[in-house]
Each structure stands twice: as C-alpha cells, then as structure tokens.
Amino acid sequence: MKIISANLNGIRSAAKKGFFEWMAAESADYVCVQELKAQFDDMQPEFLTPEGYHGYFHYAQKKGYSGVGVYSKKKPSQVIIGFGNHEFDAEGRYVRCDFGKLTVISVYCPSGSSGEERQTAKFRFMEAFMAHLIELKASGQEIVICGDWNIAHKEIDLKNWKGNLKNSGFLPEERAWLSKVIGEVGYVDAFRCVEPGAEQYTWWSNRGQAWAKNVGWRIDYHITTPKLAARAQRVAIYKEQRFSDHAPLTIEYGN
Numbered sequence: 001m002k003i004i005s006a007n008l009n010g011i012r013s014a015a016k017k018g019f020f021e022w023m024a025a026e027s028a029d030y031v032c033v034q035e036l037k038a039q040f041d042d043m044q045p046e047f048l049t050p051e052g053y054h055g056y057f058h059y060a061q062k063k064g065y066s067g068v069g070v071y072s073k074k075k076p077s078q079v080i081i082g083f084g085n086h087e088f089d090a091e092g093r094y095v096r097c098d099f100g101k102l103t104v105i106s107v108y109c110p111s112g113s114s115g116e117e118r119q120t121a122k123f124r125f126m127e128a129f130m131a132h133l134i135e136l137k138a139s140g141q142e143i144v145i146c147g148d149w150n151i152a153h154k155e156i157d158l159k160n161w162k163g164n165l166k167n168s169g170f171l172p173e174e175r176a177w178l179s180k181v182i183g184e185v186g187y188v189d190a191f192r193c194v195e196p197g198a199e200q201y202t203w204w205s206n207r208g209q210a211w212a213k214n215v216g217w218r219i220d221y222h223i224t225t226p227k228l229a230a231r232a233q234r235v236a237i238y239k240e241q242r243f244s245d246h247a248p249l250t251i252e253y254g255n
C-alpha cells in the first residue's frame with residue numbers, strides 16, 4: 001500500500017509544474033494533498049478526478065486559502081469533511097475517508113508564523129484537534145493522518161534548530177503537543193520507523209538559498225496507529241522536481 005502526502009501550495013500552480021503527471025506515474029493507492037488555494041469553481045476536471053482516482057475535498061470559505069483533499073483508487077465507504085470545529089472547518093483543513101477498517105485523513109494544520117494572532121489561533125486548533133485525535137484513536141480504526149502539521153518535532157527535524165527555538169513551528173509548546181500525539185495518545189511518526197537519519201526535510205523557505213543549501217524543516221508527516229506504522233517499509237521525499245515549497249512524502253506499507 002502506497003500513500004503520498006503533498007502540500008501543493010496552490011493546486012493550479014502545482015498542476016502547471018507537472019504534479020499530476022508525477023502522481024499518475026507514482027500510482028499510489030492514496031494521495032493526500034494540502035493547500036489547494038482553490039474553491040470548487042477553480043477546480044478543473046483533472047483536479048477533481050484524475051484518471052483512475054476518486055477525489056474528495058474540503059475548501060476554505062476564504063478564496064485562495066488553505067483547502068485539502070484525498071485521492072483514492074478505491075471508493076471510500078464513508079467521507080467526512082471537517083472535524084467538527086466551526087472555526088477551523090471554515091478554513092478547509094480536514095478530509096477523512098474510510099475504507100473499511102482503514103481511515104485516511106488529509107490535514108493542514110495552521111501556521112502561526114505570520115504573527116501573534118495566527119499563533120493564538122494555532123494554539124486553539126491544537127487544543128481542539130487533540131480532543132479529536134483522542135476520540136479518533138478510540139474508534140479502533142487503523143488510521144493514517146497525512147499532511148502539513150506545521151511543526152518540526154525534534155532538533156533533527158530542522159537544519160537551524162538553535163535559531164528557531166522562539167519561532168512558530170518549533171516552539172516548546174508545539175513540540176510538546178506533537179510529543180503527546182506521538183506517544184501518550186498512541187500515534188506513531190511512521191517516517192521515523194524507517195528513516196532515523198538527519199537532513200530529511202519536506203519544506204524549504206523561499207528566502208535566501210534555503211533550497212540550494214538544504215536548510216529545511218520536516219513538517220509533513222504520516223501520523224499513524226501503531227499497527228500501520230509497523231508495516232512501513234520504504235520512505236521517500238521526492239526532490240527531483242519542485243511542485244511547491246514542500247516536497248511530496250511517500251511511504252509504502254506492507255501487508
């Protein structure tokens with residue numbers, strides 16, 4: 001089973017850069033996308049239903065903002081748009097698709113980097129989403145939550161960790177929250193089950209020479225239930241082409 005997570009930073013922009021051709025060649029079972037930056041009226045037929053895939057989306061009310069989706073080869077038994085929080089469901093951040101006992105979720109957690117107001121909103125999201133994650137874990141489903149969590153978990157997960165200790169995305173409160181998700185609540189960072197090494201990044205700032213010098217952050221994850229994480233066999237961060245400021249993260253899971 002092959003699952004891809006990709007923050008597109010604009011689905012129309014990523015499409016022009018060849019994302020859907022790459023996706024077709026990869027032939028993953030499930031593809032979770034974030035930051036569509038599009039409403040339904042902006043979505044071309046090939047975005048909605050790429051050949052061989054069903055597509056399910058959560059659009060933000062605000063134009064050109066956020067938005068997530070799940071593409072699947074199989075038709076899901078259930079689709080849930082939003083996680084039941086009025087404030088953040090309006091921002092288009094969550095799609096859940098169930099395939100029998102397997103739940104595949106695409107999530108785009110808020111960034112707090114634009115200022116204090118958005119950081120406060122991010123903390124509100126974290127509190128609400130934690131309650132949802134606990135409830136979800138208790139469902140007994142095998143779960144994979146793919147997406148841009150906008151938090152680098154540990155020092156190994158970003159190049160310049162010392163310079164970012166007071167910056168959104170690497171704040172102690174954010175990291176402690178993610179440690180609670182990955183651990184106390186019972187989820188697993190599936191990527192780290194396969195790849196323990198440093199300099200494994202999925203996002204690079206557009207400032208300076210971040211991409212060229214690989215000054216990156218690992219903020220895109222497959223957060224899974226333990227049984228699913230134990231099946232993780234191969235991981236890949238695709239950097240041969242640039243579809244956005246993020247790189248797609250692929251994990252292959254055995255039976």
